[in-house]
Amino acid sequence: MQRTWRRITILSSVAALATAFVAMAPAAQAETPTSAVEVSTTTVVPGQTFTLTQTIHNDRDFTVTFAKGAIYGTPTPIVDVVDVVSCTNTTAVGCFQAGGSYRAAFGDLEAGGTKTTVWTLRVKDTATPGQFTLQHQFVGDNYSFDTYDGPVMTVANPATNADVKVALAATGHGGLSARIDYTLTVTNNGPSAATGIRVVATYASGLSFASATGCTRVGTTRALNCDVASLASGASATAKFSVNGGLLALGSYTTTAVRTASSPTDPTSANDSASKTCSALTGLIVTC
Template sequence: MHAWKLIRAALGTAIVGATLAAVPVTADAVPPTSAIEVNTTSVARGQTFTITQTVYNDRDFTITGGKAGLYAKETSLPAMVELVSCPGAFACDTLGTSVRGGVADVPPGESRTVVFTLRVKADAPLGTITLQHQFIGENYAFDVFDGPALTIVQQPADVAVTMTAAVKMVTTARITYTITVKNNGPDPATDVRVVATGPAATAYYASTCTRVGTTRTVNCDIASLANGASVTRTLTVNTGMLTAGTLTATAQRTASSPNDPVATNDKATRSCTAVTGLLVRC
């Protein structure tokens, strides 16, 4: 009987020991001294985006005059963006290569969050940068951390084509089609080409564009066109004595850079009506 009591006591001790070993005591994870979240990783010139930065004091003393700081690893961040607003900070500005939001004194174990709204400058270089962030105080500066990559892209340029027509009587009718090419933006357009073709029942006369061989087709090339700017080009054709019916010319954008987002205004047509080669109305 005594032996059984000893065995039972030993088993109880083993079970209790096993239970205690299965429940280790762990400390709460300490947050990083700076962390950021970006609402997008691709943004165009002229557009805004937000960076939410949370700073945390893991020291055993108060960080005085604390600031949330943002940088671009490869360049100066203020050279690429404009500061729009910074809710959560009592003040924000740019300093040197950084954007900063003041969070005042931060006692040990406390955090502060600032939401920066930034606008990409119109002349910001295209490409990808690495965002960096840091918690800075008047009495202590924490490590600088690499954040997500941010790509600056070019906005599209909507090139619109319209056409008018005017007739002048010479030996027969001479019709001048005026082509207007306008950049509705938002970005500048480059390497624009508009191809215009005169009506089938006419003969090529002249153009401010480049004629394609001996055809009634011309290539109107425009090296660059600023946002909101427009240019005009002309194509002039002659009717014959027996010309009759509807005389329709076309002009269409066939190339431009960057991407053109609106296809519906890329092409224009203009029609005139010939009773004979001597009587044409446009």
């Protein structure tokens, strides 16, 4: 009985030690995928530009020659949906189309090596609204890795609105006239083209109109109509006007610019206006 008890005790101790060693062993790390992607957005409209970051990893024990990151689309080929604007960190070969895929060339990639490229892609104006799965792969001349499914991309119908943004800058000039020069910038953030844009700029009392380019003074008031006939999505236009404070100008003067009209609908009102405050000290010193 005593020997049996000792045997049981020893076996129990061995089992306890084994359990402790298992508990102390580091957890297995997830393997690095041979291709991984991230996109800046998964919903796009025709004409929109977005980015796709792709990282390839060579988990083989040999060099992969002429390594490339490949991107595909299913069931719609990606080449029917987007055009390549650029890709970074590649060889002189750059990025190119190969059949129904686009590929970014990295050159030879050693065992354990990793390369990353940032694709800049533009949705074709003719892209059909719908969904497709973005696929990606690490491809070499002497070895090709698994193809992975990436995010589901949605090509939405073009929105019927245009976000017009207003910005105002000012530069002060001290002297007899105490002149302030204003630059108004109107930007169409899209997604549609904008037409019939009107921005009304109003300068502070105590200032007098001097000149304008791209704006028209409204009678003898302190308001100016600054009109832009049309702006494509992503485009900007500038207008300029100047006012005088005179030698006796003193204090703060605030000028505002507000979008009052544009077509189609502007969905964002937060950027429809801008203002700029300048200060004058007897007209000799004007700061903005």
